[in-house]
Amino acid sequence: MADRLAGLIEDLRSRGARVTSARRHILSELVGAEGHLTADELAARVQRAQPDLHLSTVYRCLDALERLGLVDHVHLGHGRAVYHLTDDPHQHLVCEECGVVIEVPDSTFAALSHDLASSYGFSIRPNHFAVLGRCAACGPTS
Amino acid sequence: MADRLAGLIEDLRSRGARVTSARRHILSELVGAEGHLTADELAARVQRAQPDLHLSTVYRCLDALERLGLVDHVHLGHGRAVYHLTDDPHQHLVCEECGVVIEVPDSTFAALSHDLASSYGFSIRPNHFAVLGRCAACGPTS
DNA sequence: CTGCTTGCAAATAGTTTGCACGTTC
DNA sequence: GAACGTGCAAACTATTTGCAAGCAG
16 A cells, blocks of 8 residues: 555656656555545545645645546546546446445446447447446335 | 437436537437537537526526436546437447547446456446546557 | 526535645655 | 746636526426
8 A cells, every 4th residue: 555655656756757746646546545535535534633724735636636637536426526446447336326336347347348449439438427327225216 | 319319308307407509409419429528618519509598497407317327427637528318339449649549348448347357346436537647549558 | 376486696526726835856 | 037827717608596576287
């Protein structure tokens, strides 16, 4: 876990981006949470250690990290986006009833991805879409 | 086409909802456009015939129509939602580069839907998610 | 006529931006 | 010390809501 963070920091540095306190904390929280954090949540968590970190800084950091390819975001339907690290590729199932987010391996979408490529020439962007529906606990759509 | 509109109006009436000028126009535009309209676009089109129709009314109408099951909306990633009629079920592929929306039949997702149901007990909500990626014209993710 | 609908203005949520100051390399 | 990053306030976009007036049933 500490190794993973160290690797990410190293990535940052090696691509010529500056390693700041805000970025270090944000990456650290993302590693700790294993993804799925909104900008809000991320700000709240980092602020426990660094109270004057502003929400807009979180957005700018995430934007920079995304541009560098370390982070990606997914829109979960009703506005708010969640951010996660790009290593450990996965897709998201979101329950519209209870809001739970289930991670599923990329391989689940391999067949679909292939079909869409051959039928429509369309390339799915990995890690960047959420599938909406209802989870097992909430039962099928009534 | 006129028949389709008449059927929708009838649906409205039979479920006890009031048939207003705003609702009639909105349904008419949705039929004419074959879906994929944002609230903005919808307002602009209806305003050609009924200039004082307010955007908030469009949202309220769409909300009512959605509650009645005639209309559904999809979030295309960066905020704005598009609305479409619920008959003629289909899914949406959205190109992140050029924004084009490609409709594909529900059947394309049948296998995925089945897999997710059996592996995770998760029921995909039909017609309510968009798949992001890149269209044939824009080429695969660089 | 009674309540569902609408127009309008103002509020909200999520995110972005301008600018002056602080920090990293 | 030059360029990049951050804090803060204000702008912006998409959508929702309160309220008084309007129209459908």
